[in-house]
Amino acid sequence: MEKKQASYGKGAARMAPMEVSVEAGNGRESDWLDDDGRPRRSGTVWTASAHIITAVIGSGVLSLAWAIAQLGWVAGPAIMLLFALVIYYTSTLLAECYRSGDPETGKRNYTYMDAVRSYLPGTKVKLCGVIQYANLVGVAIGYTIAASISMRAIGRADCFHYHDVRGRSGKDECKSSSNPYMIVFGVVQILFSQIPDFDQIWWLSIVAAVMSFTYSTIGLGLGIAQTVANGGIQGSLTGLSVGPGVTSMQKVWRSLQAFGNIAFAYSYSIILIEIQDTVKAPPPSEAKVMKKATGISVATTTVFYMLCGCMGYAAFGDAAPDNLLTGFGFYEPFWLLDVANAAIVLHLVGAYQVFCQPLFAFVEKWAAARWPDSAFIARELRVGPFAISVFRLTWRTAFVCLTTVVSMLLPFFGDVVGLLGAVAFWPLTVYFPVEMYIVQRGVRRGSTRWVCLKMLSAACLVVSVAAAAGSIADVIGELKEYRPFSG
Secondary structure, three states, X not given: OOOOOOOOHHHHHHHHHHHHHHHHOOOOOOOOEOOOOOEOOOEOHHHHHHHHHXXXXXXXXXXXXXXXXXXXXXHHXXXXXXXXXXXXXXXXXXXXXXXXXOOOOOEEOOOHHHHHHHHOOHHHHHHXXXXXXXXXXHHHHHHHHHHHHHHHHHHHHHHHHHHHOOOOOOOOOOOOOOHHHHHHHHHHHHHHXXXXXXXXXXXXXXXXXXXXXXXXXXXXXXXXXXXXXXXXXXXXXXXXXXXXXXXXXXHHHHHHHHHXXXXXXXXXXXXXXXXXXXXXXXXXXXXXXXXXXXXXXXXXXXXXHHHHHHXXXXXXXXXXXXXXXXXXXXXXXXXXXXXXXXXXHHHHHHHHHHHHHHHHHHHHHHHHHHOOOOHHHHOOEEEOOEEEOHHHHHHHHHHHHXXXXXXXXXXXXXXXXXXXXXXXXXXXXXXXXXXXXXXXXXXXXXXXXXXXHHHHHHHHHHHHHHHHHHHHHHHHHHHXXXXXXXX
């Protein structure tokens, strides 16, 4: 099956004939081909929603209590709601760019970069590619770190329970490193990375979406239970207080990093077009289906985020941890924490694939265009949902190994999450969707709509730069005391 990911830059000229032949090479009506000659898409509002929820309700939800703790009861929920509205709006703009021209019969843009290429100059296409794929690598690293933290939490909860029933503390015996868990997660990803593309992982997204709701619900329940045990709601209107252990500058940096954490928690625009390309052909148009799926997903996740973040802050106050489910001061009921953390791991297995498939497909399509007669690249062995070629096995395995090693070098969950959210938020979630929409709809320069769109983009740029600065400051602080591979 033809991969959905397009190339850019140097390989684009070679690939143009291939794309033309796919678009125009099959004009006959068929029960199993779409209007572009590719196998008929079967995605619906619900499968698209599952993909989005898998991408959105990820490890980011675990850091929201910490983010609200930095901002307080007033600014925290307000900023979370503001991010939700901005991301929903810009996602609807981006959904309009799936087809060039007519929304039902226009040329399809199979990837985010294809859409940028259709509307914006070549330099911006290359810039988009660098930012998008660098961010996807970063997401893979962040998810590996998050999965290892949850796996280690399962081991620690079981260890503490074992020693507790024997009347011992187990404090020293239960220490462990994240590195072995990262390796285990990497091995699992090597296996699942042999699934060729989005069409083949819809079932993995549905499982991952269910796991998202599972651990979010458990986190919410534990937050409520802890709040009741405390005898009241913790926290303050302005968040973390300056005082012993927290300087005024640290307060500023952490508040800015909180913006990045919230942005990361909602990040999915970089794969929106790829998800939209799984939706079955009109009527209704793919854009209408995707807008509905986006509305359902953003509303659902915002409710969960508000509940989990706010109840986590209510339970812990200013001491809220950067990973909610590993920050509880107790390990009982240990089985419930095990279920929650196992659900996180299962979710991240699917989320890793949802985010990495566009990068996998891009490299493989570029290689196929560069060496079209190579059996090393083209020859495949299909086993169920897996399509194994020597090149795919080699390149995807190398990628997973690289992200695993980097994760072992930098296991700073909260800092990595904040930095990723900050770096990707403005260019991929706001700037490119706004610019493409202006070109597509012919929004007149200087008009009210043009000014409003530009002001939105400028405001989000300021937020993104500030959040990145806060996250970088924290990473630098962590590196001063960290020894590589110490876990």
